[in-house]
Amino acid sequence: MPIHLLTEDVINKIAAGEVIERPASVVKELIENSIDANATRILVEIESSGKERICITDNGEGMSEQDARKSILRHATSKITSADDLFSINTLGFRGEALASIAAVSHFSLLTKPAASLAGFNLIIEGGAIISSGIAAAEQGTVIEVRDIFYNTPARKKFLKTDAVELRHIIDVVTHYALINPHISFRLLHNSHELLKSPSTSEWRSNIASLYGIDLARELLEIQATEEGISLQGFICKPYHARNDKHQQAFFVNTRWIKNHDLVKAVYDGYHSLLFVNRHPLFVLHLQLDPTKIDVNVHPHKSEIRIEQKERICEFIRKTVHDCLQQHQLLPSVNLQMEQQTSSSVSSKRSTYRFEPSTQTVLHVKEAAAASYLSDMTPETPVPQFSLPPSSSPSFSSTSSSFSYPAPSPSTFPELRLLGQIHKTFFVAETHGGVFFIDQHAAHERVMYEQLMAQLNQGNIETQELLKGEILDLTPVEAVLCRDFQTQFEEMGFRVENFGGQSFILKTSPAVFGRQQVRSMFMEILHAIEDNKNKVHELRELIITRMACRAAVMAGEELTSARMEKILAQLRETQLPYTCPHGRPTLLKTTADELEKKFKRKG
Ligand SMILES: Nc1ncnc2c1ncn2[C@@H]1O[C@H](COP(=O)(O)OP(=O)(O)OP(=O)(O)O)[C@@H](O)[C@H]1O
Ligand SMILES: [Mg+2]
Incomplete structure (x- = not known):
C-alpha cells in the first residue's frame, strides 16, 4: 500500500x-x-x-x-x-x-x-x-x-x-x-x-474527614518534614489501621496525583516490620520538589514521573514516615543484639510463650468412657494414614515428616479420646495407633463455616438487632458499594440503611459477631468487595468465611473439656472435616510407630 x-x-x-x-x-x-x-x-x-x-x-x-x-x-x-x-x-x-x-x-x-x-x-x-x-x-x-x-x-x-x-x-x-x-x-x-x-477548607484534616469520614481522619498521624529542596506533608495511618487493600493510598507530587512504585515502597519501608503480611497502610502524602528536578512528560496520562536523585528522596520519605511512627511511640525501640538473636531462630521466639497455670493442661477422662471409645475400633479398621496432599502449602510439608494427614472423607473420621489442650491452641487426642493434634481455631472454623453456610442457603442467617444502630461514615466509593450491595448484605444478616450523604446506619448484624466486632467486620467485608467487585457467589463465600473465622474459638483461648469435646463432635459431623475454610489442615496425626522409632525402640 x-x-x-x-x-x-x-x-x-x-x-x-x-x-x-x-x-x-x-x-x-x-x-x-x-x-x-x-x-x-x-x-x-x-x-x-x-x-x-x-x-x-x-x-x-x-x-x-x-x-x-x-x-x-x-x-x-x-x-x-x-x-x-x-x-x-x-x-x-x-x-x-x-x-x-x-x-x-x-x-x-x-x-x-x-x-x-x-x-x-x-x-x-x-x-x-x-x-x-x-x-x-x-x-x-x-x-x-x-x-x-x-x-x-x-x-x-x-x-x-x-x-x-x-x-x-x-x-x-x-x-x-x-x-x-x-x-x-x-x-x-x-x-x-x-x-x-x-467543601473548601484551610484545614487539610477536615478535608480528609469530608472524604474518608471523621473517625478515620481523626486517627491519622500528621507528617511534615523539609530538607534541602524537598518537603513531605500529609497523613499516614497507625499500623493497626492498615487495610487488606490499597484503595486509600494517595501520593501526590507537586499537587499531581501520581503512580510511582518507588515512592510508595519508601512509605512501606518507613513502616518497617510494623505491617502484617498483606496489610497496606492508608496515606495521603504530598511531596513537593523543585519542578526542574522531575520529568512529567513520560506518558500521555501525565501520572507517571521521572525524578532526579530518586534514592535520596525515597530515603527522605522512609525516614520521615519512620520518625513519625516513632514519635507516636508506635515503633518499639529494638535492642539490635536481641533482634539478631531472636531472628536467627524462630523457635527462640516461640519459647517466649508464657505458660500459665491451667486447669486444662491435663484433662480427666473417665477410664470407662475411654475404653469404650477405643474398643469400638477393631484392629481390622485402622485409621488411614496419608501423607500431605501435594497441593498443601510448603510450610506444612516441610514440617510434615512425622505427621500424617487424614483422608478427605467424613466416613473415615477417626475415633478420638481427648487428652487435653496444649499451648491453649491445640487439642491432643489419642487414637488407635497414635495421637492427633487438632488446631482448635481451624477445627471450629470449619464447624462454624458449614453451619453458617447452611443458614445462608436456607435464608435464615441468625441476626441481632443493634439497638442504637452503628453509624458508619463512608468514603464515596464505599457508599456506592453499600447501596449496590444492600440486598446481599441484608441476606447475610447486615441490614444497612442510608443515613444521609455518605453516612449509613447498620441496624442488624449476624448474631455470631460480638457488638464491638460488628463495625470492623462490616468494613472488612466492604473493602473485600471493593477488591473483588461484583461477583456475588464469591461475596457469599467471603462473608461466610469471615463470619466463621470471627465466630470460631481463637488460638490462645483456654477451653473446658466439655467445649473441646463438643467441637470435636461437631467437626465429625461436617462435610469436610480435615481442612478449615481457608484450606489449612484441622488435624494432624503422629503414629505410635513413629514415636517408637524416635525413642529408638524400633529400628
Ligand atoms: N476549564 C478551563 N478554564 C479555562 N481555560 C481552559 C479550561 N479548559 C481548558 N482551558 C484552556 O484550553 C487549553 C487547552 O486545554 P487542554 O486540556 O486541551 O490542554 P492543556 O491543559 O494545555 O494540556 P493537556 O493536554 O496536558 O491537558 C488550556 O491550555 C487552557 O488554556
Ligand atoms: Mg488539560
Missing part, C-alpha cells in the same frame, strides 16, 4: 485513544483544566456512570472567544511555550491535547466566560468538527459537557466496564483531586444524586 498522510480526524482519534481511555479519563482531564484555571468551585455531574453525560462546571478564569476556539485544537495550550518549559512545569496540563482528544470522540460543548467579558461564548462540536458557536449568557468560568463518549469509536466503547466499575473510577478521580486541593470545593452528582461533597 502506498504511503499517505492520515487525516486530521484519524490523527485525533489515535491521540484520543492514548489520553481518553474511559469516562474517568475525561473527568480527570477536565478537573485538571479547572484547577489550572484557578477555580475554587468544581461541580462534576455525570449520568450513567459518565457513559451518557459528563458535565464539569468551574468558576475559574474562563476563556475569551478566541482562546475557546483554539482550546479544542490539538497542541493548543496556554501552559507552555517552549521545549525548555517542559522541565519546569507548574500546571497539571501542558500537552495541549486533552480537549481535542475528548472532542474527537464525543458530542462536546463548551460554554465559557472570563471575568472581563460581559457575555459568554458557546461552542458545540461533534466528532471534532464545530457545528455551532455564538454568544451566550454565562457566569464567570467554564462549563464543559461531554455526551455519548466513544459514540464514533465503537471498538473503544466495547472495552468499557460495567457501570459500577466505571463509576468507581470516576469517584476515585474526584476523591483524589479533592484530597489534594482542600481549598477547592468539589461536588460529584451521579444521576442527580450527590455522591461526594468536599
